[in-house]
Amino acid sequence: MARFSKGLDHDPTTGEVNASQFQLFVDQLKKLNADPGQVAKRGFQLRSKTCDSLRRFVNPQSGWALDTEVTDPCCYVIPEPPDLNSQEEAAEMIELYWMALLRDVPFAQWDDHPLVAAAAEELSTLPLFINRDAPNENPTNAGFEVIPITSKSLFRGGELARFADQTAGISESIGPYLSQFLLHEIPYGTLRIPQRCIHAASGIDYMTEWSEWLHVQDGERRNPNQNLVGQHDPSQRRYLSTMRDLATYVHYDALYEAYLNAALILLGSGYPTNPGNPYGPGCSVMGTGQDQRPHDNEAYLKSADRGSPKYPDQDGFGTFGGPQVLSQVTEVATRALKAVWRQKWTHLRLRPEAYSGLVHRAIVDGVPVPYEAFDIEVERILRASCALDRLTASRGKGRSRHRDHDPSALLPMAFPEGSPTHPSYGAGHATVAGACVTVLKAFFDGTVQFIGPVEATADGQHLVPYQGMDAHSGKMTVELELNKLAANIAIGRNMAGVHWRSDYTQSVLLGQRVAVDMLYRKSATYTEDYCIRFNSFGGKPIEIQAGQVKYAGKKLSLPELKRGECLEPERCNIANELKSII
Known part of the structure; x- marks a missing residue:
């Protein structure tokens, strides 16, 4: 279990993967890496035999697919994940x-909930965040850092902002936990779509018994649609209000769904475009040649002093207009997926559910685990955990589908089938989040205040105005809410139990690089004179114009682009230079 092995046979006593099956699995992946085309033509498979009762592995070949508009996925790399024994x-x-313990506590109650306070207290003592001075290094060498956490920063993203500001903590601790883009009504043409969601009933977790856990590790097929509320009765749907709700959202979302919705909200509400848009702050969604934005829109009016457009008698549409951002925010998603899938099937990081099996055998059952997984200090940290103590104590009190059972350190899973049948690192949702949000920040003015912030009531039935002290601080900007959206979607997968925090952190950065790669290549296709600027997830400025990318004021050494030119394969690897972007 030191590496991903879900879908192969596991020993029923130790939970250890069948060695010969795992070796075949690895050997086949090595052959794919050596000669992808020929291996695929010969009938590439990862198990010695097929079985309809087992789940299929998810798309391992996609990481070896080439792309015509971004660098070959093999050129994108992310650091090694933390060691198993770390x-x-x-x-x-x-x-x-x-996260499992707090899965059903409404976000609206976090400020005063004692268990939330206990979580913040314990996590404030642990090395949970990548090193701000060496974010691209192997974490085993660079080490992780401790950051003080409160109920306002618990389980949030935004730790990368410390790269630009050494004194920063969690930058996304402003405003409600959920991004405004997951709450506001979506204008979709003539449709107006409230974001009331199907959700999972509270209190029901999975894989908390050893036998069930083992069957899932072996690849047992399970119905993922158990326990859903509101599938057939719209009145039962609600706004996202708990971590279980968010986990359910990212169980069923189309990968770019949240970012397409964000683009529609920003376009439909008249938010201004990036100050570098050559057609000015307005954006013609319909292509009528006249303003489509409300003339009393506060966000737009605050951007009116940024100068005249370069082409005052023209509007953007297919370029620098609504159709462009709506297509690009979806276009970049599959490019990001190919890049991260290469990393998944190279690193083969095990899923949290598998690690929890090691914890269970070592700490609850007292059985020696394979590979000498836990040294003395690691085992001390786990044994001293208030979370693990509460989890094992709560077994038999209704936290799972089972009522009478022995203590267990198995991670309670939100999904019946547990994690997907592909490795953990990097994370697909997080990489797509980083890529799509980067495209949105490049198109819209991230500095303007988000107007009319709301939050869901504890029962998820209503949206109410957000009344927090920071509501009018000037920091609840479009950029913040877009960054928060990326974190919500990515960390929502962690809330289900299927990903690690470092899966999110490194994958968001990977997606950001893929998006900048795509935007740079497209820069040579426009006739317009433009220069767009926005901030990276690490809080430093990125500037893109025809044939040039600057990061933190420094021009990157990228291959020169000429108008209409398609980079030849030997000139297409710009991923290494983009690695400096945090």
Whole structure:
């Protein structure tokens, strides 16, 4: 279990993967890497035999697919994940235990909930966040950092902002936990879509018994649609109000769904475009040649002093207009997926559910685990965890589908089938989040205040105005809410128990690089004179114009682009230079 092995046979006593099956699995992946085309033509498969009762592995070949508009996925790399036997990995597991314990506590109650306070207190003592001075290094060498956490920063993203500001904590601690883009009504042409969602009934978790856990590790097919509320009765749907709700959202979402919705909300509400848009702050969604935005829109009016457009008698449409951003925010998603899938099937990081099996055998059952997984300090951290203590104590009190059972350190899973049948690192949702949000930040003015912030009531039945002290601080900007959206979607997968925090952190950065790659290549296709600027997830400025990318004021050494030119394969690897973007 030191590497991803879900879908192969596991020993029923130890949970250890069948060695010969795992070796075949690895050997086949090595052959694919050596000669993808020929291996695929010969009938590539990862198990020695097919079986309709087992789940299929998810698309391992896509990481070897070439792309015509971004660098070959093999050129994108992310650092090694934390070692199995490391304090960092143990810290990430403890965060996941807390997420499971708090899965049904409404976000609206976090400020005053004692268990939320307990989670913040324990996680404030653990090395949970990548090193701000070496975010691209192997974490085993660079180490992770401890950041003080409160109920306002618990389980949020935004730790990368410390790369630009050494004194920063969690930058996304402003406003409600959920991004405004997951709450506001979506204008979709003549449709107006309230974001009331199907959700999972509270209190029901899966894979908390060893036999069930083992069957899932072996690849047992399970119905993922159990326990859903509101599938057939719209009156039962609600706004996202708990971590279980968010986990359910990212169980069924189309991968770019949240970002397409965000683009529609920004376009339909008249938010201004990036100051570098050559057609000015307005954006013609319909292509009528006249303003489509409300003339009393506060966000637009605040951008009116940024100068005259370069082409005052023209509007953007297919370029620098609504259709462009609506297509590009979806276009970049599959490019990001190919890049991260290459990493998944190269690193083969095990899923949290598998790690929790090691914890269960070592700490609850007292059985020696394979590979000498836990040294003395790692085992001390796990044994001392308040989260793990509460989890094992709560067994038999209704936290799972089972009522009478022995203590267990198995991670309670939100999904009946547990994690997907592909490795954990990087994360598909997080990479797509980083890519799509980067495209949105490049198109819209991220500095303007988000107008009319709301939050869901504890029961999820209503949206109410957000009344927090920071509501009018000037910091609830479009950029913040877009960054928060990326974190919500990515960390929502952690809330289900299927990903680690470092899966999110490194994958968001990977997606950001893929998006900048795509935007740079497209820069040579426009006739317009433009220069767009926005901030990276690390809080430093990115500037893109025809044939040029600057990061933190420095021009990157990228291959020169000429108008209409398609980069030849030997000139297409710009991924290494983009790695400096945090």
